[in-house]
Amino acid sequence: MLFSSVVFLFFFLPVLLTVYYLPSNRWRNCLFLLASFVFYAWSEGGYILVLFVSIACNYLFGLWIKRHGRAGGRESSRSAGAALTCGLVFNLGLLAVFKYTGFFTANLNALFSLSGLPPVSTGSLYAPLGISFFTFHAISYLVDIYRGDAPAQGSPMGVALYLSAWPKILAGPITQYRSAVGDLGSRNISGEDFLYGLERFIAGLAKKVLIANPLSSVADAAFAVPPGSLDAPNAWTGIVCYTLQIYFDFSGYSDMAVGLGRMFGFTFPENFNYPYISQSVKEFWRRWHISLSTWFRDYLYIPLGGNRVSHGRQYFNLVFVFLLCGFWHGASWNFIVWGAWYGLFLVLERTRLGDWLGRAWRPVRHLYLLFVVVAGWVFFRAENLEHAAAYLGAMFGFGGSSGSEPYFATVVNNELLLVVPVALALCLPISAPLRSLFLAGPGRIESAGYRTFALAAGYATALGLMFVLSCMSLAGGTHKAFIYFKF
Amino acid sequence: MKKLHLIPIVLLLLVIWLPFVQMSTGFYKEFDDTENRELAPAPQWSGSPAGLAAQIESYVGDHFGFRPDLIRWNSFLRVMLLKASPVRSVILGEGSWLFYCSEALDDGNSLNDYMGMIPLPESELEKLKARLEDNRRRFAEKGIPYIVAIAPNKNTIYGEHLPVRIRSCRSQTRLDQFVEYMSKNSDMYIIDHRNALNRAKSSIPVFWETDSHWNTYGAYVAYREIFREISRYYPDAAPLEISGKVEVRQGERGGDLAQMLFLTDVLGEGNNTAFECVGCPDGPKFQKLVFRHDSFGDNLYPFLNRHFRKIQNIAPFAPFSFEEIFRDPPEAVLHLFTERYLTQAIHGDFFYRDGK
Numbered sequence: 001m002l003f004s005s006v007v008f009l010f011f012f013l014p015v016l017l018t019v020y021y022l023p024s025n026r027w028r029n030c031l032f033l034l035a036s037f038v039f040y041a042w043s044e045g046g047y048i049l050v051l052f053v054s055i056a057c058n059y060l061f062g063l064w065i066k067r068h069g070r071a072g073g074r075e076s077s078r079s080a081g082a083a084l085t086c087g088l089v090f091n092l093g094l095l096a097v098f099k100y101t102g103f104f105t106a107n108l109n110a111l112f113s114l115s116g117l118p119p120v121s122t123g124s125l126y127a128p129l130g131i132s133f134f135t136f137h138a139i140s141y142l143v144d145i146y147r148g149d150a151p152a153q154g155s156p157m158g159v160a161l162y163l164s165a166w167p168k169i170l171a172g173p174i175t176q177y178r179s180a181v182g183d184l185g186s187r188n189i190s191g192e193d194f195l196y197g198l199e200r201f202i203a204g205l206a207k208k209v210l211i212a213n214p215l216s217s218v219a220d221a222a223f224a225v226p227p228g229s230l231d232a233p234n235a236w237t238g239i240v241c242y243t244l245q246i247y248f249d250f251s252g253y254s255d256m257a258v259g260l261g262r263m264f265g266f267t268f269p270e271n272f273n274y275p276y277i278s279q280s281v282k283e284f285w286r287r288w289h290i291s292l293s294t295w296f297r298d299y300l301y302i303p304l305g306g307n308r309v310s311h312g313r314q315y316f317n318l319v320f321v322f323l324l325c326g327f328w329h330g331a332s333w334n335f336i337v338w339g340a341w342y343g344l345f346l347v348l349e350r351t352r353l354g355d356w357l358g359r360a361w362r363p364v365r366h367l368y369l370l371f372v373v374v375a376g377w378v379f380f381r382a383e384n385l386e387h388a389a390a391y392l393g394a395m396f397g398f399g400g401s402s403g404s405e406p407y408f409a410t411v412v413n414n415e416l417l418l419v420v421p422v423a424l425a426l427c428l429p430i431s432a433p434l435r436s437l438f439l440a441g442p443g444r445i446e447s448a449g450y451r452t453f454a455l456a457a458g459y460a461t462a463l464g465l466m467f468v469l470s471c472m473s474l475a476g477g478t479h480k481a482f483i484y485f486k487f
Numbered sequence: 488m489k490k491l492h493l494i495p496i497v498l499l500l501l502v503i504w505l506p507f508v509q510m511s512t513g514f515y516k517e518f519d520d521t522e523n524r525e526l527a528p529a530p531q532w533s534g535s536p537a538g539l540a541a542q543i544e545s546y547v548g549d550h551f552g553f554r555p556d557l558i559r560w561n562s563f564l565r566v567m568l569l570k571a572s573p574v575r576s577v578i579l580g581e582g583s584w585l586f587y588c589s590e591a592l593d594d595g596n597s598l599n600d601y602m603g604m605i606p607l608p609e610s611e612l613e614k615l616k617a618r619l620e621d622n623r624r625r626f627a628e629k630g631i632p633y634i635v636a637i638a639p640n641k642n643t644i645y646g647e648h649l650p651v652r653i654r655s656c657r658s659q660t661r662l663d664q665f666v667e668y669m670s671k672n673s674d675m676y677i678i679d680h681r682n683a684l685n686r687a688k689s690s691i692p693v694f695w696e697t698d699s700h701w702n703t704y705g706a707y708v709a710y711r712e713i714f715r716e717i718s719r720y721y722p723d724a725a726p727l728e729i730s731g732k733v734e735v736r737q738g739e740r741g742g743d744l745a746q747m748l749f750l751t752d753v754l755g756e757g758n759n760t761a762f763e764c765v766g767c768p769d770g771p772k773f774q775k776l777v778f779r780h781d782s783f784g785d786n787l788y789p790f791l792n793r794h795f796r797k798i799q800n801i802a803p804f805a806p807f808s809f810e811e812i813f814r815d816p817p818e819a820v821l822h823l824f825t826e827r828y829l830t831q832a833i834h835g836d837f838f839y840r841d842g843k
Contacts, residue, residue: 007547010506017500042544045537191492198499406602409653410578410588415571460495467502472564475557476573478548481747482523482592483576483699484782 001042003201003256004208006474012039020264028186029161032264039166040130047128051164054094058138059159061087065145066152080146087142095135099127103331130170132328134163136295141177143299149178158184167260171253173271173291176298180266187265197262199463203431204255206466209473211426212249214419215241217411222404223381227390229403235394237408242381243374244423247276250289269294276427279365280357281345281372292328296321315350319343329380334388338379345372435459509552518555520749526550559749566748577747583757584648585744586641587699595827596661597640601649603658607830611842612668615833620675622822625809632720632819636678636713637662638701638783640826641694644684662826678716680709691733692758697751698742704733704760706786709823713787714794717819721773727766727790734761767793775817777801781832784823791821803828806835 001008016035020028041048061083068079096104101122109119141162144150153159161184162177163169222230222238230238254271261268275287285293297306304317319340326339349357357365375392382388393399438459509515526549530542565573572579576591578598589595599605607615619635626633639662642649646657666679684693684705693705701709707729714726738756745754771794778784778791779801791798799817801807803824812820824832830842 001544005544005548006506006551007544010503010551011547014500014503014507017503041536042540045535045540191496195492195495198495405652406599406604406656409602409650409656410575410591410598412652413571413579414569415565418569464498469564472557472561475554476561476565478554479558479561479574479749480522480524481574481576481749483587483589483594483743483747485523 001039003253003260004205004470004474006478009471009474017263026186029157029184032166033157033161033164036161036164036166036169040164040169044128044130047126050094050098050128050131051134054091054134054138055156055160055163057090058087058141058163059153059156061090061142062145062152062159065142069148084142084146088139091135091138091142095131098125098131100327100331101125127331133172133174134169136174136292137163137177139299140174140295144177150181153184165261165266167257167264167266168268171250171257172289173254173257173268174295175268175291176295179269183266189263189265193262193265197259197264200255200259200262202259202463202467202470204252204257204259205470207248207252207255207426209252209470210466211419211423212245212252213473213477214415215245215248215423218408218416219245219381221407221411223383223387223391225404225407227387227394227399229400230391230394231400231402231404232395232397234404234408235391235399239374239378239381239391239395241420243276243377244420244427246377246380247272247427248423274427274429276370276373277366277429278369279362280349280354280369281342282349284369284373285342285346292325296325300324311350315347318346318350322346332384334379334382334385337385337388338376341372341376341379506552506554510550515553517553518559518749520555520559520746520751522747555749562748562750563753566750567753572748574747577744578650578653580645580648580650582648583696583754584645585697585741585748585754586645586649587744589827595825595831596829597642597827598653600660600662600827601640601642601646601658602653602656603660605661606659607661607664607842609668611830612665613672614841615665615830616669616673616675618833619669619677620673622807623675625807626820629813629816631812631816632717634678634713634716634819634821635675636680636709636716636821636823637666637829638709638823638825639679639681639684641699641701643681643826644688645694660826661829665829676716678712680712683708683712691760692735695742695756695758697745697754697756699744700742700783701786702758702760703786703789704762706783707762707764707790709783710787710790713821713823714790717794720819724772724794725766727764727793730763730765732762735759736761764790764793771796773818775799775815777812777817777820778823779803779807779821780823781825781828783825787823804831804835804837 001012003009012035016031020031020035037048040051044051064083065080065087068077068083102125105120105122112119141159145152153162162175162180168175219238219242222234222241225234251272258268258270269291271289271291273287273290275284278284278287301317301321304320305313306317307314309317320343322339322343323336324339325342326335326337329335329338348354357368360368375395378391378395379385379388382391390399438455509517527542527545530539530546532539533542562573565571566579570579576588576594578586578588580586587597589597590599596605623633642653643660643662646654662679662681666677669675669677684701687693687704687708691704693701693708695702707727711726714724718724718726735757736759738759739752741751741754741756745751745756748754771792773795775797776791776795777799778787780787781803788798795818799812807820822832828837831837831839834842
């Protein structure tokens with residue numbers, strides 16, 4: 001079930017909002033958890049069992065770690081370490097089996113074919129949606145307990161709530177257990193919080209439906225052009241549209257998740273902070289998918305030594321972490337290369353190149369970052385490495401000289417003339433200043449003055465209009481008219 | 488919670504509950520139009536929760552409250568303000584012109600063909616030729632003339648009204664290839680309506696603006712071409728002639744393309760043609776015509792009915808049932824199909840995939 005679907009907006013959400021606030025606090029967690037299971041099972045069906053197994057096992061691992069906690073001395077610490085190791089092996093194993101079996105098998109068979117050995121067959125395994133996210137949540141749970149940063153949950157419900165909370169289970173943000181534990185008990189929700197959540201949800205929905213969706217048609221058209229036919233202008237048009245599409249799609253979804261969480265009393269971390277204004281790859285990864293980069297920093301990079309080791313080891317750690325980051329995004333070589341691409345530039349920025357960049361004119365730094373990011377997205381979006389290489393070649397004049405216009409002719413329209421400038425403008429940090437023009441503070445419309453009230457009412461009306469426009473667009477998406485009657 | 492905060496919260500609950508309430512009670516009279524398809528049926532338990540969830544999602548997607556009005560407002564906003572079509576299969580041309588992008592629905596080939604993206608290999612052209620010649624042979628064995636006519640896509644005749652980004656990609660089409668191939672490799676005559684329609688359109692419009700089909704005058708032009716071929720076999724037959732002027736009238740309601748946008752009342756039709764025909768003073772001269780056609784053939788009936796007492800309609804994409812036809816042989820077999828169904832119509836299979 002997607003947040004931008006009719007069944008979510010007009011059935012799941014109203015029912016849940018209504019029943020959630022009816023009973024006392026005590027029952028709210030049960031209701032929320034039940035809703036989370038329904039939300040997950042809606043699209044994943046029987047694969048919810050994978051989630052149940054993860055919840056049950058991580059609950060037990062958590063208790064195991066807690067029992068042999070560090071307070072008990074060296075033996076206890078070793079036992080706790082063993083428990084943590086088992087937990088990590090279980091979680092990573094679960095992820096590897098469901099998400100990466102096909103990748104490993106295909107590559108193994110490629111090696112086997114070179115040496116004349118028969119291929120192995122493992123059948124096709126379906127990777128349940130969100131497995132990458134709830135696995136990382138589970139690892140955070142176990143590690144934070146082990147480190148003593150947060151207590152283990154005494155009942156499976158707390159673990160279940162943490163792992164399966166419906167606003168974040170499918171696509172994050174990844175909340176670290178030590179930050180999230182306070183929300184797992186009872187939550188007090190103020191009107192201000194609720195309204196702020198509503199505001200974020202509407203903004204996120206508009207980003208996804210009104211901006212990302214129209215851009216996707218151009219990006220899809222560009223990546224559908226056969227290799228050798230794509231010319232440079234259209235290649236750049238396609239990848240720029242994709243660069244904007246992926247930002248508004250993902251940040252829009254994150255906004256919706258943060259907003260929905262707030263409406264139910266959960267505080268999720270921010271995931272995006274205007275990444276395209278960055279002037280270095282280092283800065284970019286502090287602004288893009290912040291919860292993921294924070295997770296990798298806290299649970300992989302720092303345990304590997306972080307910045308406290310030799311330069312050579314730091315470089316290795318950076319490349320290694322980003323290789324895994326790329327691999328986490330998708331089980332194919334182009335995602336691994338995407339991760340390595342960033343790892344490489346993070347290393348280069350720690351060398352003289354970084355020093356030079358630091359002294360360079362600001363627009364140069366910005367252009368450098370945009371080039372790295374846009375080129376990186378080619379690997380992310382392409383079908384495979386071959387396709388990515390052909391697309392990059394087309395961007396720099398090594399594709400076709402003509403012949404790709406027809407692929408765009410029926411998808412480029414006047415709507416894009418509006419969407420693209422708006423998207424570019426919203427990549428800049430203008431939302432907060434705009435908002436503060438209308439609102440005295442988050443939801444403080446009762447503070448005083450008709451002018452303040454009028455501005456806030458105007459802001460609310462604009463949000464309402466955005467919501468209606470989004471609903472109209474969603475309805476348009478359900479409209480499948482035929483010219484003759486289809487049976 | 489402060490009272491002032493309750494206002495937007497209550498408003499939110501009202502707004503998101505409204506579609507469900509409307510779906511259950513129907514208290515509001517929604518905009519009424521058709522998408523030319525059967526909407527998802529009510530969900531039924533089939534033994535699988537995932538299956539039920541998918542059915543509910545489909546049902547809700549097709550039936551949620553205020554859906555037709557939201558679709559219509561979406562269309563209105565995009566078409567009238569942004570000049571952008573919200574429906575991928577409808578292209579907004581210049582002025583009031585709408586065009587059908589059939590491949591968006593896997594419904595034949597129009598604009599991808601117009602832009603030369605799907606040329607036919609020679610092997611396929613040969614298959615098409617062989618199929619038509621075989622039909623001709625089988626009918627000729629019974630002394631029945633087999634007349635083949637191809638109605639052009641609207642964008643073929645009125646390409647100048649397409650958006651410039653599509654117009655500028657104009658290339659050789661499958662119809663161009665096929666007609667050229669037949670003229671070089673076959674003695675079989677194929678009626679290609681393009682020339683006659685292009686000549687006629689200079690004085691009177693031959694296609695509707697908001698519909699994908701030719702208008703009544705365009706159909707008449709096509710009829711004259713067809714009748715010229717019929718009269719080769721029946722020299723005594725005389726065609727219908729237009730008496731008086733052809734009036735071009737503005738209509739209130741748009742055509743099938745406007746309907747796909749849910750805007751038939753907003754996008755009126757400017758190319759309605761009206762005229763009187765005279766001829767066949769003694770009534771129909773012929774007994775029977777077997778007429779295999781798609782929707783472009785509908786507008787030909789008023790003219791053909793004046794010549795044939797009985798017209799047997801055959802489904803456009805089913806092969807000829809020769810035995811059935813020969814049981815009650817007609818004076819002629821007319822096979823009319825639209826350019827976008829070139830391969831499917833000749834092979835008698837809408838899902839024909841070789842030439843796609």
